Amino acid sequence: MTVPVVVDAPQHAGLSATLDYLSERALAPGTLVSVPLGRRQAAGIVWHERIGAGADASRLRPLAGVLDALPPLGDAWRQLVAFCAGYYQRSLGEVALAVLPPELRRLDDAQLA
Secondary structure, eight states: OEEEEEESOOGGGOOOSSEEEEOSSOOOTTOEEEEEETTEEEEEEEOSOOOSOOSOGGGOOBOSEEOOSSOOOOHHHHHHHHHHHHHTTOOHHHHHHHTSOHHHHSOOHHHHO
């Protein structure tokens, strides 16, 4: 199954609002995840539930990890982030990851276990 994830990338980077990744299970919107982004691992947030088929699964990379220790970030929080991103002309991921506490932005193996 594919999940749409926002990552901390500037709007001018040319990435779409969300990036699709493969997941072995359904994840609630607002779940913190670790994803491969280029040659590095990046923190990300599952942004919404996938409606429809999504991207070609053969071209997608799997999630690197899921932070299950915390409940998903709420819908009201995601709406506020979307408003701020539009108002300040920034990407969703850039705003969403900037407002998280620093420890949640550094998803290491201990947190993902």
